[in-house]
Amino acid sequence: MEFRIWTELIQQSGGTLHPFLPLLDRGLDAVIHRLTDGAYFPIQVKCRTETIEGMVEIVVPGSRLVDDRALLIAGLLTDDGLGPMLLVIEEGKFKELAARDAVRGDDIYSASFSMHPKTSHWKPYLISRDQLAERLLGGVPPASPQSVAVESAVEPMYRHNQWLGFLGEAEVIRRLAENPRLDLFRPFPDLEMVEVLARDNVNGRFVGLQVKTAVPVQWGEAHFHVHKATFRPAATTWLAGLAWIAEEGRFADECLLVPTEDLRNVASDVGVSWALNFHPHSPERTPLDPYRRPLAELGLCVGAITSGGSTAK
Numbered sequence: 001m002e003f004r005i006w007t008e009l010i011q012q013s014g015g016t017l018h019p020f021l022p023l024l025d026r027g028l029d030a031v032i033h034r035l036t037d038g039a040y041f042p043i044q045v046k047c048r049t050e051t052i053e054g055m056v057e058i059v060v061p062g063s064r065l066v067d068d069r070a071l072l073i074a075g076l077l078t079d080d081g082l083g084p085m086l087l088v089i090e091e092g093k094f095k096e097l098a099a100r101d102a103v104r105g106d107d108i109y110s111a112s113f114s115m116h117p118k119t120s121h122w123k124p125y126l127i128s129r130d131q132l133a134e135r136l137l138g139g140v141p142p143a144s145p146q147s148v149a150v151e152s153a154v155e156p157m158y159r160h161n162q163w164l165g166f167l168g169e170a171e172v173i174r175r176l177a178e179n180p181r182l183d184l185f186r187p188f189p190d191l192e193m194v195e196v197l198a199r200d201n202v203n204g205r206f207v208g209l210q211v212k213t214a215v216p217v218q219w220g221e222a223h224f225h226v227h228k229a230t231f232r233p234a235a236t237t238w239l240a241g242l243a244w245i246a247e248e249g250r251f252a253d254e255c256l257l258v259p260t261e262d263l264r265n266v267a268s269d270v271g272v273s274w275a276l277n278f279h280p281h282s283p284e285r286t287p288l289d290p291y292r293r294p295l296a297e298l299g300l301c302v303g304a305i306t307s308g309g310s311t312a313k
Contacts, residue, residue, distance in 0.1 A: 209240045254293070
């Protein structure tokens with residue numbers, strides 16, 4: 001059911017809606033990134049494989065409704081695919097309208113709705129399966145298929161070793177996982193700038209990270225390249241840059257954490273990409289100094305961003 005929903009959203013929106021899947025399941029099945037304006041939508045999916053007297057009945061423990069602002073998408077899944085109608089409702093509103101029972105001290109919420117409703121308090125939240133992406137896009141027009149295809153077809157001149165790139169992403173995920181307030185998600189498929197998505201599970205705010213990893217070369221500098229064709233600056237998107245010290249088999253203990261809205265002010269224009277030249281613990285002052293962070297504190301720094309605080313040393 002979940003992957004049917006993700007497929008519908010990607011196909012209907014022409015790639016404008018991009019799913020991120022959880023690395024640790026704490027109640028959300030995905031976060032959808034709306035690329036037109038950078039908005040994020042926490043999602044939980046529920047399904048039934050058969051109806052009872054023509055009704056789809058779903059039951060959700062209160063402990064699984066972790067964010068009143070998250071969208072609950074529920075429907076029927078059969079051998080022929082998704083049913084014709086889907087219930088799409090914020091979790092807070094769902095709790096208001098659903099029947100509630102207590103089982104061993106835990107709240108249990110239940111709902112029953114028809115695929116062809118005439119009168120029901122669920123009717124305002126039932127939409128045609130073909131309108132699912134439209135519900136999340138709202139009044140924001142999707143990117144044209146032509147523009148998406150052009151960007152996807154551009155081949156970057158600079159490709160970091162896949163192993164090294166994976167190693168950097170894994171290191172960032174490990175550091176963020178040390179902060180219990182951060183829920184972590186990865187994109188499915190991996191088609192956009194954000195590679196690791198962190199969600200503050202207290203206030204619901206998001207920070208998306210693009211991770212760059214490089215081996216220091218001349219003068220001890222690690223060169224991070226951001227391809228212009230996929231560069232989308234946003235207040236919720238940051239770049240994390242890690243330097244891999246190959247001879248010691250470890251990452252430098254200082255990293256970069258740069259808001260993408262600031263990136264062009266401190267990067268060099270090298271044609272098809274923006275370049276950041278990062279020397280860990282540089283003895284000289286550089287424009288990157290305000291963005292240097294101890295790698296060991298990366299989880300705390302991202303947590304400070306989601307809580308609205310400062311990441312300054």
